[in-house]
Amino acid sequence: MLRASLTRMAENAAKRLKTDGGLAIGTHNGHFHADEALAVYMLRKHIPTYSDAKLVRTRDPKLLDECHTIVDVGGVYDPAANRYDHHQRTFMTTFPGRATKLSSAGLVYMHFGKEIISRRIAAPEESDTVNLIWNKIYESFIEALDAHDNGISVYDPAGIAAAGLEKKFSNGGFTLGAMVGRLNPNWNDSVPEDPVEAQQAEDARFEMASQRIGEEFDRDLDYYTKAWLPAREVVSTAFAARQEYDRDGRIMVLKGQSAPWKDHLYTLEEENQEAGKVLYVLYPENPTPDAKWRIQCVPESKDSFQSRKPLPSGWRGFRDEELDKIASIDGCVFVHAAGFIGGNKSFDGALAMAKKALEL
Structure with missing residues (x-):
């Protein structure tokens, strides 16, 4: 009324x-x-x-x-x-x-x-x-x-x-x-x-x-x-497809180009509470075919510095070949010392990092 x-x-x-x-x-x-x-x-x-x-x-x-x-x-x-x-x-x-x-x-x-x-x-x-x-x-x-x-x-x-x-x-x-x-x-x-x-x-x-x-x-x-507003459609599409990468829907992939995702993700999770929580979001650094990929941990809330599941402590602060050996994953670029974000040279490498991080 x-x-x-x-x-x-x-x-x-x-x-x-x-x-x-x-x-x-x-x-x-x-x-x-x-x-x-x-x-x-x-x-x-x-x-x-x-x-x-x-x-x-x-x-x-x-x-x-x-x-x-x-x-x-x-x-x-x-x-x-x-x-x-x-x-x-x-x-x-x-x-x-x-x-x-x-x-x-x-x-x-x-x-x-x-x-x-x-x-x-x-x-x-x-x-x-x-x-x-x-x-x-x-x-x-x-x-x-x-x-x-x-x-x-x-x-x-x-x-x-x-x-x-x-x-x-x-x-x-x-x-x-x-x-x-x-x-x-x-x-x-x-x-x-x-x-x-x-x-x-x-x-x-x-x-x-x-x-x-x-x-x-x-x-x-x-x-x-x-x-x-345009980002809402991008995130909605990625949210609907997340079980392609993890059967529990804990990994969300933004294909083609990154878009502001946090606000929309929390809204989608609230609207689909039975779907569970996303822990990692993967996105390319730019829209070119050879772009490097990022893996970012979802914060506990929009303004929080605490991640729902940080990247493994043993990976944090390492880069390149040294990180490849520690994580046993090729193409690693870095993992931030705080464990909230990392990078890989390819999508497959970033996905491998996300899947392995879920297990650790």
């Missing part, structure tokens, strides 16, 4: 827009954040009727009321009125199937994302393919912005403390949100004395931030529509 309602809202979004040439998008002035910067970008860059929309950055209710669409300010979430704020106490809206409360980026993406994707891949908004990418981009990109703006940690702080876990080093705090935050003025930067000039300077910084986070969104959009 919710999905059907969201689809109808996305389909009707363009019909609600004014086309009088004076359309304005309103958001708050002052310190800006990644969520409204991206919300504004998605509308102006990807929804045609907003392409020439002017931007009004203010907290003045009278000026905001004159705007056609408002994001991240105003205290109202009402798609029919083009109001997309999430700061009101009663706001608890989440993306379908996810638990993270939305920010203005999530709200705009939830209502306009399918149109954006539909235009990019020339497919109907209600198609399964558009829905698949719509969900994937939210999980891979937008949700992090929603969580950042709403103060939601990736891990439960209480659970981290209870486990006694501490960070081993600083990651620089460089997140999507931090990337936009860095474009705000420093506390001691000079500010024009004239209020109009000061606001113009601040707005120019916001425009820079909106473009910057928008470029990252576009890269994600391009990846999932132009690379990730």
